[in-house]
Amino acid sequence: MTDTRLTRRELLQRGAGAVIAAGLAAAGGYALYDPKGNRGLRTANDAALKLKNYFADIDFPASSPRLSIATGGPESMEKLVRAAIGGLDPSQGIKRFIAKGDVVLIKPNVGFDRAPHLGATTNPEVLRWTIRLCNEAGAGRVIIADNPIESPDACFSKSGIKEIADAEGAKVMLPAENTFATLAIRDRAPDPTRGEALGRWQLFHRPLADATKVIGLAPIKDHNLCGASMNLKNWYGLLGGRRNQFHQAIHNIISDLGLMMSPTLVIADGTRVMMRNGPTGGRTTDVKPGGEIGRPTIVASVDPVACDAWCYQHLLGRDPAKLAYLEMAQRKIAEQTATGVKRLGERDWQAYERAGLIAKAVL
Amino acid sequence: MPTLFARRYRRAYVGPLEKALGVLIFVALAALVAAFVGQFLTGPRPSAIAQGSMEPGEAAGVTAIAGKGSAADAETAGPNPFPDAGAADWKAPAQASHYTPDNLYMKIDGRADLYLQYHVVAMTFGTYAHASDPQRTIDVYWYDLGQPDNAQGIYRTEAPPDATAVPVGRQGYQGGGAVFFVKGSHYVQVLPTGPDESDGAAALTIAGKIAQLIQDAAGDEWAPKVLPAKGRVEGSIEFAASDVFDLDFLANVYTADYEHEGGRIKLFIHRAENDAAAAAVFEKYKEFFGEFGKIIWTDPDTSRCIVAGEASDVIDAVFVKGRYLGGVSAADDLETAKKAAREFYDAIAP
Numbered sequence: 001m002t003d004t005r006l007t008r009r010e011l012l013q014r015g016a017g018a019v020i021a022a023g024l025a026a027a028g029g030y031a032l033y034d035p036k037g038n039r040g041l042r043t044a045n046d047a048a049l050k051l052k053n054y055f056a057d058i059d060f061p062a063s064s065p066r067l068s069i070a071t072g073g074p075e076s077m078e079k080l081v082r083a084a085i086g087g088l089d090p091s092q093g094i095k096r097f098i099a100k101g102d103v104v105l106i107k108p109n110v111g112f113d114r115a116p117h118l119g120a121t122t123n124p125e126v127l128r129w130t131i132r133l134c135n136e137a138g139a140g141r142v143i144i145a146d147n148p149i150e151s152p153d154a155c156f157s158k159s160g161i162k163e164i165a166d167a168e169g170a171k172v173m174l175p176a177e178n179t180f181a182t183l184a185i186r187d188r189a190p191d192p193t194r195g196e197a198l199g200r201w202q203l204f205h206r207p208l209a210d211a212t213k214v215i216g217l218a219p220i221k222d223h224n225l226c227g228a229s230m231n232l233k234n235w236y237g238l239l240g241g242r243r244n245q246f247h248q249a250i251h252n253i254i255s256d257l258g259l260m261m262s263p264t265l266v267i268a269d270g271t272r273v274m275m276r277n278g279p280t281g282g283r284t285t286d287v288k289p290g291g292e293i294g295r296p297t298i299v300a301s302v303d304p305v306a307c308d309a310w311c312y313q314h315l316l317g318r319d320p321a322k323l324a325y326l327e328m329a330q331r332k333i334a335e336q337t338a339t340g341v342k343r344l345g346e347r348d349w350q351a352y353e354r355a356g357l358i359a360k361a362v363l
Numbered sequence: 364m365p366t367l368f369a370r371r372y373r374r375a376y377v378g379p380l381e382k383a384l385g386v387l388i389f390v391a392l393a394a395l396v397a398a399f400v401g402q403f404l405t406g407p408r409p410s411a412i413a414q415g416s417m418e419p420g421e422a423a424g425v426t427a428i429a430g431k432g433s434a435a436d437a438e439t440a441g442p443n444p445f446p447d448a449g450a451a452d453w454k455a456p457a458q459a460s461h462y463t464p465d466n467l468y469m470k471i472d473g474r475a476d477l478y479l480q481y482h483v484v485a486m487t488f489g490t491y492a493h494a495s496d497p498q499r500t501i502d503v504y505w506y507d508l509g510q511p512d513n514a515q516g517i518y519r520t521e522a523p524p525d526a527t528a529v530p531v532g533r534q535g536y537q538g539g540g541a542v543f544f545v546k547g548s549h550y551v552q553v554l555p556t557g558p559d560e561s562d563g564a565a566a567l568t569i570a571g572k573i574a575q576l577i578q579d580a581a582g583d584e585w586a587p588k589v590l591p592a593k594g595r596v597e598g599s600i601e602f603a604a605s606d607v608f609d610l611d612f613l614a615n616v617y618t619a620d621y622e623h624e625g626g627r628i629k630l631f632i633h634r635a636e637n638d639a640a641a642a643a644v645f646e647k648y649k650e651f652f653g654e655f656g657k658i659i660w661t662d663p664d665t666s667r668c669i670v671a672g673e674a675s676d677v678i679d680a681v682f683v684k685g686r687y688l689g690g691v692s693a694a695d696d697l698e699t700a701k702k703a704a705r706e707f708y709d710a711i712a713p
Contacts, residue, residue, distance in 0.1 A: 020386075025389075224476060
């Protein structure tokens, strides 16, 4: 039998080795330890992300309509959605915007745990047909995402959005800790004297990072603080952090959101317009199908500012010249396009009408 | 010496590379175990949902993590005040969520600010569930406004002009199945998930049961007696608790619409603690005219203390009489403002 006893030298060597190994293990454990689970996320000190321009790659002829308005009875949501989107390009329809294999993020308003008929959230049937059109165009994946302040599960469930998304095979992405990132909306601190609110801010970014195309799908609502919640305001739902602090500068933040997000397409859901007591409502009497038009209406547009202006005037019956954030968004986007950025932001929707760039369908 | 995994032959030599790899594997495994244990004992649960407070520069979109002492826990702490439904097949909320003025925005973001203007003290939320159909629920938003005047104010602000009255609380109405009522300093909204008529009946029963729990108290109700009855548009009296007409010095004001010489005007009235306090608000109104426009008329009859001013293209006429400050807001023209303000002034008993 071989003698296996340790010599003093071997004992010291092995002891030292064990101590070193234990120390390295402790150091490794400390390095990997992540008590908040946020280690993988970017901080404000990192190079902040910039949101891509989801409209930039769209080959959109100058002669194509900027706004497409479809009005009809409540019996066929499919026809309304098809007519609205199809009006932007009668030959290609949704395929003008969605290519085969695209990952499409549809951002509805799911801000409250209210039933669909109260009009506080996007009409699930409008969402259903928007998803179907994307799938018909060959989208590889459709993501539905929003970041409600109150329980996202309850909001997605009670609003009917989750049920429709599941039924149509879209993926609902709920906010969670590792889905936020710091976005640089501008490269300097915001200047409130210029109507600015955002410099760098936490955004529900994961769905945007995955997406190659983004569609805003907002219900048209009265809003207690800012006059109206439409497509520009809809991006507010992507903000993280203590976003209620922006209520004091609501027009600054909404116009900044218009600057931040250049979507592929926006769709205004005017099927159940909340005419008063917004943005929560609660009474069926607060809601009017089609608002001032009186019949369910869907507006599709490549210009979110013009779309909001048109809806504010025709669905809510108010003067867009008096809605501060529209003018501010137009100014901010104009500064952007002056540097060569490809996008649209025209408050004066009538300029499009004069140029024959509005399509209308009455069903 | 026997071991569990004894070798048949002792290895005479273990190379330095083999030793280094062994140490590295050991260290990595140990580090992973240590990190996992640490994370499991102290880290957040994976289900924590992003919401709430975060300042710019913090790492994540979340600091209010569901867990001990978090904001999420605070919402459901406290008593459950909801009574039995009193309607067949409906179950009372298993728990109540409590909101304060600080976190009301978490439930009604964008609308909370209006309730803050009416000095909301608390809101309690609960959901009545149908026994056999989980899709059918009735949500209750139970606001405590602190004072009956505040509760009446927000109730009147939100009520549609053609609401169908129901005998619940001090005043109530029902539309599309939902029931809204005010009683004492409380304003309660009972909202069925769907517009089903039978759920509307259950909502009415639940509203009645909740109303029984609320102590009634009338507001002072002085305003309907002071505001002129002649020409007043029915149901147009509203109460605004703060920042009235976007003026930060003007609070606790009643307004009402009037048919006046073929047009429509809005009168307003505020009752101060005493004459001096009313006079102080009057002076602030005049300062406002001076800062953002100008005083365009002062009543030459010095027995009346009335001025009219124009600011931001809006003409107001304002008077002070004893502890009352009143006037005409956003008149179409100066002559209308002068005439209506004088009539209102004269109608108030000295």
